Amino acid sequence: MVSDSNPPEYTLRVLSRLPLGSSCSGFNGYDLSRRSTGIVDVTVTHLEVTEIVPCTKDLPVVMNEIPLGVEFISGESYKAIVNGEVTNSFVGREPAGRPVVVKESPVESVELIILESFPPQYLIKVVSIMSGSSCSQFNGYDISRPFVNNIQVKVTYLAPAGVVECTADVAYVETDIPLDSDFNSKEEYTVAVNNVSGTFIAQ
Incomplete structure (x- = not known):
């Protein structure tokens, strides 16, 4: 998502599932890095129980809007990689365009x-x-x-x-x-x- 502000602000919306259900797993957070010029690398993690216990089978979806900042060059192509997989590609917008x-x-x-x-x-x-x-x-x-x-x-x-x-x-x-x-x-x-x-x- 790109805002209408000047300069434009970029946000990545990530949907992830809790694999052990809501009773045995929970959202932990995310890490964001720019390992190279055209790559935005995001790692989303969750917490799991370490004991053998009954878990619900709801597998809830967690939605997070991750701010990527404003440092993107107009006309340049970028890729977002979430947990090792390419999920998005976008082009930098022109400020005040x-x-x-x-x-x-x-x-x-x-x-x-x-x-x-x-x-x-x-x-x-x-x-x-x-x-x-x-x-x-x-x-x-x-x-x-x-x-x-x-x-x-x-x-x-x-x-x-x-x-x-x-x-x-x-x-x-x-x-x-x-x-x-x-x-x-x-x-x-x-x-x-x-x-x-x-x-x-x-x-």
Whole structure:
């Protein structure tokens, strides 16, 4: 999330689960670091009981809004990594720039690519569309996994707020989005990218 302040303030919203239920685990906190120029590294932790006791099975979701600060360069691309996995990509906004709105990108195609590694790592190559290339800018993507076998990807772009004269063309953006390697062999998974979805069998 990006505020309308000058300079813009950036916030990362993280949803995590307490794996032993609310009676046996609790949210502990987070650590934030900028290990390299384009990477924001976040580690979210929880506490667990050390004794063998009955636990509730509610598996509650904990939502945290983590302030990332203001030190992001306009037009530069950044990735947020939460607990070792890429969860978000975003572009630095221009301080005191023209007002913009975030729009969901129409998706032209999605291609699954399996990298030659062990364990296999997966990424998707997404071709998305922005209208009015003179006024629009690719914004990034957000990855969520509401269920173990379901991956949701939201790809967005920035467009001017209000009535602005722009070119009438469309621009195509090709983006490689990593899905990492947390997949069980021979299980089926669904990947949804905006309005396009498909399934694959993990190797």
